[in-house]
Amino acid sequence: MTNYANDGRASGEERRPGASRQWTAAGPATARDTGTRIREIAQATLVTAAATALAAALDAYLPVAAVALVYVCGVMLVAVATRRSTSIYAALLAFLSYNFFFTEPRGTLRIESAQDVVAVFAFLVVALLCGHLAWRLRTRVVELQSANRSARVLQELGAQLARAADAGQVFTVGCQLVAEALARPTIALARGDAGTEPRQRAAVPGDARLDESGRRAADWALQHARPAGYTTDASGDSAWWLLPLLVEESCFGAIAIRDADPGRPLSDEDRRLAEAMVQLVALAADRTRLAHTLERARVESESERLRTALLSSVSHDLRSPLAAVIGAATSLAAYGETMADGDRRELLASIRGEAERLDRYIQNLLDMTRLGSGPLRLERDWIGLDEILSAALQRLRKLFPALPVERELATDLPPLYVHAALVEQALFNVLENAAKFSPPAAAVAVRASVRDGEMTVEIGDRGPGIPEDERRRVFDLFYSAERGDRGARGTGLGLTIVRGMIGAHGGRVEALAGRGGRGTTIRITLPLTEPPAAEAAESEP
Amino acid sequence: MSEPSAPAARILVVDDEPQIRKFLEISLRSQGYAVAEAATGREGLERLATGGADLLILDLGLPDLDGIDVLVELRQWSTVPVIVLSVRASESEKVGALDSGANDYVTKPFGIQELMARVRGLLRSPGAAEDSPPVFDDGSLRIDLARRAVTLVGEPVRLTRKEFSLLALLVRHAGRVVTQQQLLRELWGPEHVEDAHYLRVVVGKLRQKLGDDAAAPRYLRTEPGVGYRFVAEAASPG
Numbered sequence: 001m002t003n004y005a006n007d008g009r010a011s012g013e014e015r016r017p018g019a020s021r022q023w024t025a026a027g028p029a030t031a032r033d034t035g036t037r038i039r040e041i042a043q044a045t046l047v048t049a050a051a052t053a054l055a056a057a058l059d060a061y062l063p064v065a066a067v068a069l070v071y072v073c074g075v076m077l078v079a080v081a082t083r084r085s086t087s088i089y090a091a092l093l094a095f096l097s098y099n100f101f102f103t104e105p106r107g108t109l110r111i112e113s114a115q116d117v118v119a120v121f122a123f124l125v126v127a128l129l130c131g132h133l134a135w136r137l138r139t140r141v142v143e144l145q146s147a148n149r150s151a152r153v154l155q156e157l158g159a160q161l162a163r164a165a166d167a168g169q170v171f172t173v174g175c176q177l178v179a180e181a182l183a184r185p186t187i188a189l190a191r192g193d194a195g196t197e198p199r200q201r202a203a204v205p206g207d208a209r210l211d212e213s214g215r216r217a218a219d220w221a222l223q224h225a226r227p228a229g230y231t232t233d234a235s236g237d238s239a240w241w242l243l244p245l246l247v248e249e250s251c252f253g254a255i256a257i258r259d260a261d262p263g264r265p266l267s268d269e270d271r272r273l274a275e276a277m278v279q280l281v282a283l284a285a286d287r288t289r290l291a292h293t294l295e296r297a298r299v300e301s302e303s304e305r306l307r308t309a310l311l312s313s314v315s316h317d318l319r320s321p322l323a324a325v326i327g328a329a330t331s332l333a334a335y336g337e338t339m340a341d342g343d344r345r346e347l348l349a350s351i352r353g354e355a356e357r358l359d360r361y362i363q364n365l366l367d368m369t370r371l372g373s374g375p376l377r378l379e380r381d382w383i384g385l386d387e388i389l390s391a392a393l394q395r396l397r398k399l400f401p402a403l404p405v406e407r408e409l410a411t412d413l414p415p416l417y418v419h420a421a422l423v424e425q426a427l428f429n430v431l432e433n434a435a436k437f438s439p440p441a442a443a444v445a446v447r448a449s450v451r452d453g454e455m456t457v458e459i460g461d462r463g464p465g466i467p468e469d470e471r472r473r474v475f476d477l478f479y480s481a482e483r484g485d486r487g488a489r490g491t492g493l494g495l496t497i498v499r500g501m502i503g504a505h506g507g508r509v510e511a512l513a514g515r516g517g518r519g520t521t522i523r524i525t526l527p528l529t530e531p532p533a534a535e536a537a538e539s540e541p
Numbered sequence: 542m543s544e545p546s547a548p549a550a551r552i553l554v555v556d557d558e559p560q561i562r563k564f565l566e567i568s569l570r571s572q573g574y575a576v577a578e579a580a581t582g583r584e585g586l587e588r589l590a591t592g593g594a595d596l597l598i599l600d601l602g603l604p605d606l607d608g609i610d611v612l613v614e615l616r617q618w619s620t621v622p623v624i625v626l627s628v629r630a631s632e633s634e635k636v637g638a639l640d641s642g643a644n645d646y647v648t649k650p651f652g653i654q655e656l657m658a659r660v661r662g663l664l665r666s667p668g669a670a671e672d673s674p675p676v677f678d679d680g681s682l683r684i685d686l687a688r689r690a691v692t693l694v695g696e697p698v699r700l701t702r703k704e705f706s707l708l709a710l711l712v713r714h715a716g717r718v719v720t721q722q723q724l725l726r727e728l729w730g731p732e733h734v735e736d737a738h739y740l741r742v743v744v745g746k747l748r749q750k751l752g753d754d755a756a757a758p759r760y761l762r763t764e765p766g767v768g769y770r771f772v773a774e775a776a777s778p779g
Contacts, residue, residue: 315628319628319649319650320558320560320561321560322650323558323561323649323650323651324558324560324561324563324564325650326650326651326652327561327564327565327568327650327651327652327653328560328563328564330652330653330654331564331567331568331571331653334568334652334653334654334657335568335571335572335653338571339567339571343567343570343571346563346567347563347564347567350560350563350564353560354560
């Protein structure tokens with residue numbers, strides 16, 4: 001603990017002080033290591049013995065100097081397959097065997113001629129050198145292979161993490177790939193909310209669970225934001241190795257790898273790889289967390305904006321008629337007696353008209369809440385468009401008695417299977433809007449036709465029109481609500497409601513340029529349903 | 542109300558709501574004023590520039606121009622008194638309008654008599670008031686601005702200099718709102734326009750000395766978030 005108090009997290013080696021020596025090649029042998037050593041010594045001895053036998057067989061045909069080459073080959077073989085110390089042992093053994101069996105006098109370690117002494121020691125130097133070179137070569141190849149594999153694994157992990165859309169996927173992908181790369185059971189843990197247990201977010205294999213000591217190690221790792229468990233000072237008795245997921249010193253989870261596997265310890269490279277992978281997972285998780293936070297902030301500010309806009313729209317739409325009602329009523333009360341009859345009647349008509357306007361706004365508001373609270377329950381029935389249209393026009397005529405309306409309905413319109421009241425409200429809102437923007441005496445045109453299994457109803461006015469780039473937006477709640485006070489009188493929520501009601505029937509609403517480029521045409525498209533075989537029912541005897 | 546004998550005062554109403562224009566027109570006309578109307582800020586400015594008016598009633602929520610912009614523009618060439626119509630709960634808008642040159646405001650929705658009181662207050666000849674400071678006397682409270690004497694039911698009221706200055710300023714604008722900032726600037730200087738608590742203390746003392754109840758003041762009415770108003774007329778019913 002003490003030796004990494006001053007930030008010993010620069011490299012993987014330093015993260016496991018005290019423990020690291022156990023598994024680096026230079027460290028003292030563990031029991032597992034001793035077994036390997038004995039095996040390698042035995043291999044070296046066997047190879048040397050074989051080399052001796054081969055040399056003996058060749059002795060009759062070759063000069064003694066050539067026999068030495070057989071031994072050098074043996075040393076190289078050993079060096080390529082084992083560690084460095086074993087290759088030195090093989091070189092020494094070969095030297096002694098050569099000396100014992102092949103230099104005169106044979107069968108002793110003595111050497112007679114000075115020439116042979118030089119040859120024998122030259123042989124020793126060559127054997128050591130070859131052994132060393134062969135060992136270096138092998139080490140380099142192994143390193144390259146391992147680096148190559150790490151690079152591939154990390155690249156794959158990076159690519160998969162980049163596709164992860166949320167923290168859950170990051171945990172799943174990370175856990176999966178770490179487990180595959182190391183061939184170890186792996187568990188991804190997320191730090192719980194304050195004071196709660198860490199939650200297991202992913203595990204490979206699926207039924208992998210932390211044991212008691214593993215949980216202790218996980219708690220420690222999460223709390224201290226440092227590796228814990230197997231081979232570390234914290235809960236070193238655990239079979240699990242816990243690597244914290246860190247972003248800028250804060251720990252939001254951990255990856256647990258089941259390390260204690262007596263037969264196959266994780267190699268240095270594996271451990272470094274694991275650490276690099278965990279780092280990638282941490283970064284990816286942080287990225288999704290940030291994206292999530294941003295998204296939430298955006299949604300919150302958007303709904304806040306919408307609420308403000310709605311509120312200002314509602315207060316404007318409700319207050320304007322109220323101000324007129326109160327003003328007209330107080331005028332009548334204060335000065336009614338001195339007013340001309342016509343003025344009095346006008347004020348009364350104004351009070352009534354504004355009260356009715358209030359009533360319509362309130363109806364719109366109720367419709368909005370109806371549309372806003374989950375899916376609309378449609379009470380569908382068969383009804384002709386002309387019937388719905390007449391009802392809507394009747395209501396319109398009360399408000400705009402002088403408004404000319406041109407109707408142009410195709411003669412063979414099939415019946416609609418719709419919630420009549422809602423479609424009537426939608427038509428009324430569009431008509432009211434058209435009437436409001438129509439210049440005096442200009443007609444509002446209603447056309448209906450059937451095309452491609454859909455009914456199209458177009459309502460056109462000769463008003464100022466809507467700029468092309470705003471046509472899409474007129475049905476937006478934002479659009480109508482934000483214009484609120486500044487918009488044309490009573491823009492209100494009417495068109496937003498139209499879209500909601502038509503949308504509930506699977507239809508659509510569009511704003512188009514008016515015929516001949518003047519005014520606006522609102523096109524409502526409703527899907528047609530095949531009517532039930534009513535005729536067949538009637539033709540029954 | 543009797544018809545004014547002089548030529549009728551001309552009032553221009555600028556509001557985008559036809560129903561509001563309608564009752565204003567009928568009521569103002571029934572009180573003997575000549576009324577012109579405009580539905581947008583542009584139209585209002587044009588009418589004022591071409592036809593003139595003795596008073597402007599201006600809605601702050603216009604479709605084309607912000608009411609404040611209209612005020613700023615017309616104040617460059619006109620001193621016509623302006624009453625703005627504003628919705629409740631936007632004190633900063635009212636203060637902004639008053640700072641931009643509006644003379645008074647009425648909060649929508651409003652009763653017609655509240656507006657009429659403001660109209661009368663603004664149409665009272667301002668020139669005469671400045672030549673000879675008026676004496677306010679409602680039988681109980683008497684304020685003689687020239688002699689700096691205040692009596693309450695015949696008893697002299699001793700006011701500090703600040704108290705008297707505040708009272709005098711409000712009385713000179715009797716019936717109209719004076720913004721907090723305006724009062725602070727005139728009484729304490731421009732560096733104290735944020736020190737609203739000074740004002741609260743002096744107004745409190747003044748109310749005490751005039752026997753005015755802060756909860757239902759007879760003379761010094763608080764316009765929350767905006768300023769103060771000296772009520773010259775007997776409290777209007779409703």
